[in-house]
Amino acid sequence: MxxxxxxxxxxxxxxxxxxxxxxxxxxxxxTNENPYPPSPQVIKAIQDATGEDLRKYPDAPSRAGREAAAELYGYPVEWVIMANGSDELLNNLIRACAGEGEEIAYLHPSYSYYSTLAEIQGAKVKTFSLKESGEIEGFPERYTGKLFFLTNPNAPLGLRWGIEEVAALADRCAGLLVVDEAYADFSEGNCLELVRQKSNVVVTRTLSTSYSLAGMRLGLAIARPEIIAALDKIRDHYNLDRLAQTAVAAALIDQxxxxxxxxxxxxxxxxxxxxxxxxxxxxxxxxxxxxxxxxxxxxxxxxxxxxxxxxxxxxxxxxxxxxxxxxxxxxxxxxxxxxxxxxxxxx
Ligand SMILES: Cc1ncc(COP(=O)(O)O)c(C=O)c1O
Structure with a gap:
């Protein structure tokens, strides 16, 4: 047994x-790491934080990082959550929305980790084929699964969809459309504005690549406050350690x-x-x-x-x-x- x-x-x-x-x-x-070091301000902030304060727990709601992200992206702080890598958010979105036997979907090819996370949860997985031209095959007029993950720009192909195309996809999703913008800082545009416009859009970001902080494990999501509140209940309460919290605030400020x-x-x-x-x-x-x-x-x-x-x-x-x-x-x-x-x- x-x-x-x-x-x-x-x-x-x-x-x-x-x-x-x-x-x-x-x-x-x-692994798409940034070849350049993190901002000198980030290194200094981390060095300054490696003192005796490490005996204390970190700030559970990660306020400094959330405030920096809210300011940068033009959203109230209640629309922002921090995570130990954006992978943590992808995981918690599935845990929050897709119960055992319920369906999530993503494009093939894209980030196959969505599938692993769904399997852990016992959720079903559907994939829609993506052509190298950017055409998505067989996406229904109404997708009734609990979550649809759109990696934008796509990984590994690198192509991207504009905000109007993503808005149209959001209208066809009965559940959440998670726009995984892990690589959006390298792109001409992004879908952050859609979070305000469409109640079912969540945008996730990582600090691993553009901010050269893959080793610190930092990610964030922008979503409606009720979704953020749900993700907040699920996360490990001290998910960001003290060094990561210091790093994220310094990194987001040094644009x-x-x-x-x-x-x-x-x-x-x-x-x-x-x-x-x-x-x-x-x-x-x-x-x-x-x-x-x-x-x-x-x-x-x-x-x-x-x-x-x-x-x-x-x-x-x-x-x-x-x-x-x-x-x-x-x-x-x-x-x-x-x-x-x-x-x-x-x-
Ligand atoms: C599309 C995509 N989303 C999310 C992630 C995870 O990023 P993080 O390092 O923030 O967990 C990656 C990393 O490979 C990725 O390629």
Whole structure:
């Protein structure tokens, strides 16, 4: 007899991108990390917070971070919640809205962790196919599932939908439309305004990529106060530790630093994309800090293995709709030059 719930015993679990232990000997372009350090103000704030105060619990409602986010995004503080990575919010949204046997949906390909989180909850999962053109196949006039997750910009393809298209999708959802904007800071627009306009829209953000804080585990959501209140009941009451709370407030305030990092990464992305095309790759125009590129022979694994041998790590997905290409995170200009050199040698 197993002590475990059947769905937990049966599930495979999510496999995150490989984090090598000797990470500094790699060009690491596989998990969409930011190649630049966090803002100096964030480092200083964390250093100042590593004192004897650590013996005390953190502020349970994470007020400083929520206030900074509310100010930045132009929402009342009751519309904002902080989390230990945006993954925590995705998890708690499913826990809040989809009971056992109820359905959630997302696009395939996109962030497959939604599926893992739904399996834990015992919820059913439906996927709608996404074409490389951005067309969504088979989305019904009225989707009656409890939640629909739209990764915008899409991961791993990098393409994005404009606010009108997302508003139209929201109107077709009977349940919540969660717009996962993990990469929106690298894009021309976002859907934050929809939270005000549509009662069923939630926007989630992460500080992992654009703010270079993947190691601190920080995310946030903007939603109607009744949804935030529900998420607040579910979360671990001290979900953000003292250092993370200090970091998030300092990071959100330093918008100049954010903008300078984002501009550099987007410029490198556009240059790298054009160079890949010259090498014969098919590249999907990207609104994120990575791009999806396929070699002419559509053999992503061949390129992945050859880059791996040269200690360059990118993301290969064995999923048949993605195996023809690779997701390559945008690193520094030097890292991308090294990658291009390797790709031209590999041929
Ligand atoms: C689409 C998407 N959403 C959410 C996350 C999770 O971000 P966080 O680091 O804030 O948990 C990721 C990270 O890979 C992601 O790709």
């Amino acid at each position: 197993s002590y475990l719930r059947k769905n937990i015993a049966d599930m495979t679990g999510y496999v995150p991108g490989f984090q090598p232990t000797d990470e500094f000997s790699w060009v690491k372009l596989n 100049d630093y954010l903008q300078s990092c984002v501009e550099r990464i987007c410029a490198t992305r556009e240059w790298f994309s054009a160079e890949l095309v010259k090498l014969g790759y098919k590249v999907i125009p990207s609104s994120a800090n990575y791009l999806f590129a396929a070699p002419a022979d559509r053999n992503g694994k061949r390129i992945y293995d050859a880059l791996f041998e040269r200690k360059i790590l990118v993301r290969y997905f064995s999923d048949p709709v993605l195996s023809h290409g690779l997701r390559i995170s945008i690193g520094t200009r030097e890292e991308m030059e090294k990658t291009l050199q390797a790709l031209s040698e590999i041929g």
